[in-house]
Amino acid sequence: MELRANVPDGPIEKKWDKHRFEMKLVNPANKRKHTIIVVGSGLAGASSAASLAELGYNVKCFCYQDSPRRAHSIAAQGGINAAKNYQNDGDSVFRLFYDTVKGGDYRSREANVYRLAQLSVNIIDQCVAQGVPFAREYGGMLANRSFGGAQVSRTFYARGQTGQQLLLGAYQALERQVGLGKVDMHSRHEMLDLVVVDGRARGIVTRDMVTGEVEPHVGDAVVLATGGYGNVFYLATYAKGANATAIWRAYKRGAAFANPCFTQIHPTCIPVTGEHQSKLTLMSESLRNDGRIWVPRKKGDTRPPPQIPDEERDYYLERQYPSFGNLVPRDVASRAAKRVCDEGRGVGPGGYGVYLDFADAIRRLGESVIGEKYGNLFEMYERITAENPYRVPMRIYPATHYTMGGLWVDYNLMSTIPGLHVIGEANFSDHGANRLGASALMQGLADGYFVVPYTLGHYLASTKLEPVGPDHAAFEEAEAAVAARVEKLLGVHGTRSVDSFHRELGKIMWEHCGMARNEGGLKSALGKIPDLREEFWRDVKVLGENEELNQSLEKAGRVADFLELGELVCLDALERRESCGGHFREEFQTPDGEARRDDERFSHVAAWEYAGEGRPPVRHVEPLGFEYVHPTQRSYK
Amino acid sequence: MNLRLHVWRQRNAADSGRFVTYPAADISPDMSFLEMLDVVNEGLIARGEDPIAFDHDCREGICGTCGMMIDGQAHGPRRATTACQLHMRTFHDGDEITIEPWRADSFPVVKDLVVDRTAFDRIVAAGGFITAPTGSAPDGNAIPVPKTSADLAMDAAACIGCGACVAACPNASAMLFTAAKVSHLGLLPQGQPERYARVRRMVSQMDAEGFGTCTNHFECEAACPKSISVRFIARLNRDYLRAVLTGGGEPARVEGGAG
Ligand SMILES: Cc1cc2nc3c(=O)[nH]c(=O)nc-3n(C[C@H](O)[C@H](O)[C@H](O)COP(=O)(O)OP(=O)(O)OC[C@H]3O[C@@H](n4cnc5c(N)ncnc54)[C@H](O)[C@@H]3O)c2cc1C
Ligand code: FES
Numbered sequence: 001m002e003l004r005a006n007v008p009d010g011p012i013e014k015k016w017d018k019h020r021f022e023m024k025l026v027n028p029a030n031k032r033k034h035t036i037i038v039v040g041s042g043l044a045g046a047s048s049a050a051s052l053a054e055l056g057y058n059v060k061c062f063c064y065q066d067s068p069r070r071a072h073s074i075a076a077q078g079g080i081n082a083a084k085n086y087q088n089d090g091d092s093v094f095r096l097f098y099d100t101v102k103g104g105d106y107r108s109r110e111a112n113v114y115r116l117a118q119l120s121v122n123i124i125d126q127c128v129a130q131g132v133p134f135a136r137e138y139g140g141m142l143a144n145r146s147f148g149g150a151q152v153s154r155t156f157y158a159r160g161q162t163g164q165q166l167l168l169g170a171y172q173a174l175e176r177q178v179g180l181g182k183v184d185m186h187s188r189h190e191m192l193d194l195v196v197v198d199g200r201a202r203g204i205v206t207r208d209m210v211t212g213e214v215e216p217h218v219g220d221a222v223v224l225a226t227g228g229y230g231n232v233f234y235l236a237t238y239a240k241g242a243n244a245t246a247i248w249r250a251y252k253r254g255a256a257f258a259n260p261c262f263t264q265i266h267p268t269c270i271p272v273t274g275e276h277q278s279k280l281t282l283m284s285e286s287l288r289n290d291g292r293i294w295v296p297r298k299k300g301d302t303r304p305p306p307q308i309p310d311e312e313r314d315y316y317l318e319r320q321y322p323s324f325g326n327l328v329p330r331d332v333a334s335r336a337a338k339r340v341c342d343e344g345r346g347v348g349p350g351g352y353g354v355y356l357d358f359a360d361a362i363r364r365l366g367e368s369v370i371g372e373k374y375g376n377l378f379e380m381y382e383r384i385t386a387e388n389p390y391r392v393p394m395r396i397y398p399a400t401h402y403t404m405g406g407l408w409v410d411y412n413l414m415s416t417i418p419g420l421h422v423i424g425e426a427n428f429s430d431h432g433a434n435r436l437g438a439s440a441l442m443q444g445l446a447d448g449y450f451v452v453p454y455t456l457g458h459y460l461a462s463t464k465l466e467p468v469g470p471d472h473a474a475f476e477e478a479e480a481a482v483a484a485r486v487e488k489l490l491g492v493h494g495t496r497s498v499d500s501f502h503r504e505l506g507k508i509m510w511e512h513c514g515m516a517r518n519e520g521g522l523k524s525a526l527g528k529i530p531d532l533r534e535e536f537w538r539d540v541k542v543l544g545e546n547e548e549l550n551q552s553l554e555k556a557g558r559v560a561d562f563l564e565l566g567e568l569v570c571l572d573a574l575e576r577r578e579s580c581g582g583h584f585r586e587e588f589q590t591p592d593g594e595a596r597r598d599d600e601r602f603s604h605v606a607a608w609e610y611a612g613e614g615r616p617p618v619r620h621v622e623p624l625g626f627e628y629v630h631p632t633q634r635s636y637k
Numbered sequence: 638m639n640l641r642l643h644v645w646r647q648r649n650a651a652d653s654g655r656f657v658t659y660p661a662a663d664i665s666p667d668m669s670f671l672e673m674l675d676v677v678n679e680g681l682i683a684r685g686e687d688p689i690a691f692d693h694d695c696r697e698g699i700c701g702t703c704g705m706m707i708d709g710q711a712h713g714p715r716r717a718t719t720a721c722q723l724h725m726r727t728f729h730d731g732d733e734i735t736i737e738p739w740r741a742d743s744f745p746v747v748k749d750l751v752v753d754r755t756a757f758d759r760i761v762a763a764g765g766f767i768t769a770p771t772g773s774a775p776d777g778n779a780i781p782v783p784k785t786s787a788d789l790a791m792d793a794a795a796c797i798g799c800g801a802c803v804a805a806c807p808n809a810s811a812m813l814f815t816a817a818k819v820s821h822l823g824l825l826p827q828g829q830p831e832r833y834a835r836v837r838r839m840v841s842q843m844d845a846e847g848f849g850t851c852t853n854h855f856e857c858e859a860a861c862p863k864s865i866s867v868r869f870i871a872r873l874n875r876d877y878l879r880a881v882l883t884g885g886g887e888p889a890r891v892e893g894g895a896g
Contacts, residue, residue, distance in 0.1 A: 050771070051771040054771055065694055065700070065702060066755065067757065067798065068758070069701070069798055072694070074695065074700045074701075075699050075700065084777065084778075122772075125775065126772075126774045127777075129767065129769035129774035129775070130767050131790075133787050133821065134777075135787070136781075136784045136788075139781065140784065141778050142777055158791060158794075159791060161699065164795075164797075165794060172766035173766060175766060176768065178758070179762035210747055240694055240695075241694050273665075274665055276672050278669075278672050278675055379717075386726060499675070499679065543682060543687055543688070548648070549649075551690055552688060
């Protein structure tokens, strides 16, 4: 397997323009003859499906929810970055590029990140034109807020529902194309395999989640926009249905999987309350603009927070990182929380929580200003915890939130399987080893609105594709494999529920491959996961039939894939013998406990190639060069 | 706490369906309503019985996937709260709880508590958008939007498309859903060019889907987990009336050019 990044030459600020000019175009009459399959209807999927249809391609779009509007992008709260410099505070494309490369701890591809920063400005324009109701100043201009890892105010937002509003914009554009007959939308359809013909992606196999029918879909190219795989940890801020099945099936068909161990733990989530917990809820990072994070100085101090005087509180982020304070990047904030809790200074039941306190901000700005900024988040917090954050500090703790890893793609966002493009969180993306807040929405929309519509055209224009139909042997083989797997899951007739396996996998992952990792722990996880997988296939209990809406069956298929993917995540974490961004190996830290990168040996992307059942996957590397942003030890002090 | 649930079970659209009673034992007040159903389902699976099918995804009140009638109320007793965000501390030990799917002809039952809400997508496809193809946009600050309009548009845009308004309405009307989208887009300068065509098309699709008419019961606003105001319905009616009276939104006839 060869990893060719296909980055255009020339100075970084000219690469994308030059490439756009050099790419081949498909003539408008010919676009109508091409069918493109887009799997996913989140920000990345919906924006690309709509844009490709606007260009004239026939698009088939798929999602597992009952409507494309429900993709998990809907849950993003805080905002989206763009280098507009509307605040005149010194922002620029270069600064956004710089912040993103640095925030990612120098493990991303410079050229991609630069393009992302360039396109960020077009995204805001596009979304405004669609009617996204971004927050405004009294004069009618767009408002901004600050987010972690940046010292400028470049985040655009729509109350605490930015993802929802951006997604509805893309969804409306998508539905417009559905109405025009250019997009054939298949909701409640789950992609269960990728079909590769003569080395090129030519289609997918889906299961209709209502009837159980296994169906082939043929196209000239496939775009995967299926989101992240963080549910491998079971408890996460993801939607319950979020899964790795689409990218995992593609991996097994030959797409390299890059940096699977780069997973992000978000510092501000509502702590776990008990065994029944099914998911964790994020409290937007924007809260760190006004909230102050602290724990008691003394271990085991169980006094209610108002009774702890200021001098007995440890505002540990402000103390350790005076220049960024509560706005340090997520990985830094999460590890700091873990550290104080491990020291026995955590708060709330179980001791795994820290305070996020708005008392000072309320005193300074008044309750109504705070309410206007964060009202819906405060309400959400109160609904879940029955505590009023206007009166008592919130309790928060880190939780799995995002996956920087994903299918490897080149500059054109094409995977190692020609014709298979991967966009949004599903690719290994532009965020290196740590994503900055408000940058995922930006990336999903940049990929979908402005990158893939061009690069996919270039692929089609420069490739001669033979006609294939659903009766092609490759389709028949994939369909048979999908049907056999469904039958196998239904045929185990074991004793344990699917959820119980998923929970157990999640515990292994969180304990050994969560916020802090070490060789011993990873090796033990690599021993436990295959055993659990073996037990799953021997003892899982999936009731019902295929020919109906069968939610246990859906979950079982997803968990079966997580049980394989989890192992790859741990293997990648084991092999990356350095700490960087969200990947913290305890063996590699500075004396004051910060991540210690090893640029000599690990300034690269690790991309794993599937080598067949029972064989260890092969690790390939794509070296990373830094011409514009010179790697230094990240400092937010 | 311990509860008794009366749950609507229906194998598929063709089945006539029935209530089945299940105990829910050892429920913690910190559980969400859906986590309580998870626990019941784990028990059913252990006994070899088909678990209760219900729709859900984000479990944080934003995706609009969950939805069920809980004791006759859409999303249950708590104001402005989706079923996934409803916590068991709202209930008491020994309570009997009746759980049903949304009941509306335009939302046929798929299985148990799961219904088909694709009619909403078709209403949006008919006109619930601003035509702004990718790449055609001017600078974001080129069109100033008064803060009051942006805020009001956002109030309307907060709709999560869950269908509670339809389920709560005695006529199964989709007016609040449609009005929220018409208002969101119609309040913004960008939405003006298509304002009247939009309202016509969306209303006509809404009718074609078989949703009932609005007779001002306002149960929709009370049931809406996002507290979308019925004032948006008045706004829709105004726009619709103007569109009909003035022929606004009808495509102008395209005359042949002179060359
Ligand atoms: C709670 C929360 C808050 C966040 N806040 C922010 C924020 O403020 N700013 C920011 O920049 N980022 C934020 N993020 C991250 C960001 O929301 C996501 O990374 C991004 O929206 C992912 O978009 P996507 O289009 O790649 O995938 P998704 O929106 O996850 O969409 C995935 C799509 O793929 C479909 N799909 C998946 N698997 C299959 C399958 N097998 N078959 C068929 N279809 C399938 C799904 O149906 C869905 O349509 C947040 C994330 C979470 C969870
Ligand atoms: S599951 Fe998303 S709103 Fe309830």
